[in-house]
Amino acid sequence: MAKHHKLYKISCAKCGCLLVNYKKFGAGKGILRLYMSNISFPESMVNVQENYSFIKNVPNLTCTECEEVIGLPDLSKSGKWVFRLKQGYFHRKLIKG
Numbered sequence: 001m002a003k004h005h006k007l008y009k010i011s012c013a014k015c016g017c018l019l020v021n022y023k024k025f026g027a028g029k030g031i032l033r034l035y036m037s038n039i040s041f042p043e044s045m046v047n048v049q050e051n052y053s054f055i056k057n058v059p060n061l062t063c064t065e066c067e068e069v070i071g072l073p074d075l076s077k078s079g080k081w082v083f084r085l086k087q088g089y090f091h092r093k094l095i096k097g
């Protein structure tokens with residue numbers, strides 16, 4: 001059974017370009033990191049972790065428009081692949097609560 005999640009648009013703070021849609025599970029308000037497996041848009045970023053053998057090979061999460069680096073690949077405490085977001089470099093908008 002699918003767990004409840006909120007859906008956010010994550011966009012570049014500098015130019016406003018949409019970066020990804022992100023399914024957020026759990027209660028916390030802030031978004032410090034994006035679990036790669038929870039990215040639902042664009043197609044090229046869905047399950048991006050499956051295209052790489054090693055976390056260090058995953059490219060930074062970068063704005064396709066202005067090339068600002070928004071997130072850095074990292075491992076969560078539980079070993080999941082995430083992008084650690086640079087605070088202040090992105091905006092988020094709730095699109096489904």
Ligand SMILES: [Zn+2]
Binds near residue numbers: 065
């Ligand atoms: Zn940008």
